[in-house]
Amino acid sequence: MKTRNVYLWMFVFSVVSFINCISSNGIIEGLINSFSSIAEDDECDQPDLCDEMQIMLHLACIRITSPERILLLLTWDSLPAACDKTASVLGHINDTLTDCTPPQTNNLYMRLYKALVFFQGQMCTMAETKSKHMEKYRSCISELRDDLIDCEGPADWFEKRSKTYVCRQFTEIINCDYIRAALLCGLKPARMLRSFAAEVINKALVSKCLVSSTLPHVHNPMSDVGSRVPNNVIVCIYIFLLACMLQYFM
Numbered sequence: 001m002k003t004r005n006v007y008l009w010m011f012v013f014s015v016v017s018f019i020n021c022i023s024s025n026g027i028i029e030g031l032i033n034s035f036s037s038i039a040e041d042d043e044c045d046q047p048d049l050c051d052e053m054q055i056m057l058h059l060a061c062i063r064i065t066s067p068e069r070i071l072l073l074l075t076w077d078s079l080p081a082a083c084d085k086t087a088s089v090l091g092h093i094n095d096t097l098t099d100c101t102p103p104q105t106n107n108l109y110m111r112l113y114k115a116l117v118f119f120q121g122q123m124c125t126m127a128e129t130k131s132k133h134m135e136k137y138r139s140c141i142s143e144l145r146d147d148l149i150d151c152e153g154p155a156d157w158f159e160k161r162s163k164t165y166v167c168r169q170f171t172e173i174i175n176c177d178y179i180r181a182a183l184l185c186g187l188k189p190a191r192m193l194r195s196f197a198a199e200v201i202n203k204a205l206v207s208k209c210l211v212s213s214t215l216p217h218v219h220n221p222m223s224d225v226g227s228r229v230p231n232n233v234i235v236c237i238y239i240f241l242l243a244c245m246l247q248y249f250m
């Protein structure tokens with residue numbers, strides 16, 4: 001008797017749960033749908049590609065339209081001001097890049113962005129980088145603005161396919177920067193500027209160029225700004241002696 005009761009109950013239970021399943025199909029469907037939509041949100045929906053125009057516009061705020069233009073930041077009246085502006089532009093670009101898929105690394109604006117991050121790391125942080133030594137010559141380097149603009153390559157040279165062409169322009173630019181800096185500021189700051197220019201510009205190129213160790217010859221370079229002080233002292237002594245002599249003859 002008892003076992004038969006158990007079987008009966010089991011039968012009733014399975015019928016009830018079967019009916020329950022059919023009638024609650026909607027709920028199950030709903031469950032399946034919500035699971036699949038979670039899956040879609042989490043895995044299948046890639047965030048959109050970042051708008052490269054946004055990056056371009058931020059870079060344009062500090063007039064960075066080519067790799068060489070990054071160097072012009074060195075010629076701002078005040079380096080801290082140039083660094084502040086750079087940090088704010090990089091901050092905006094970092095924000096732009098957070099909720100979307102960044103453009104590929106060979107995208108022009110991403111390359112300019114990387115080169116700018118490098119510039120900031122070298123010139124604007126507390127770290128004692130080798131480019132930081134240029135700070136000593138900044139009052140002279142900041143006079144080089146027009147020269148650096150003269151040295152810029154032809155339009156879009158950095159976007160051309162021929163590596164030979166790109167690297168020829170690259171070498172011409174850094175050598176031109178070197179000569180102009182040597183004439184105005186001296187050979188030592190000129191060497192620093194050339195190698196910094198090479199590093200910054202190379203960061204923005206798809207394929208890096210070799211930096212030739214042969215420096216162009218410069219006629220009558222300016223003596224280094226750093227050594228001007230002793231020169232001034234000598235000039236003062238001359239004037240002093242001259243004054244003494246004049247006094248003696250009068």
Ligand SMILES: *[C@@H]1O[C@H](CO)[C@@H](O)[C@H](O)[C@H]1NC(C)=O
Nearest residue numbers: 086087088090091092094117
């Ligand atoms: C922006 O991001 C770069 C690299 O991820 C970082 O080096 C830089 O400090 C950031 N700058 C700002 C201002 O957030």
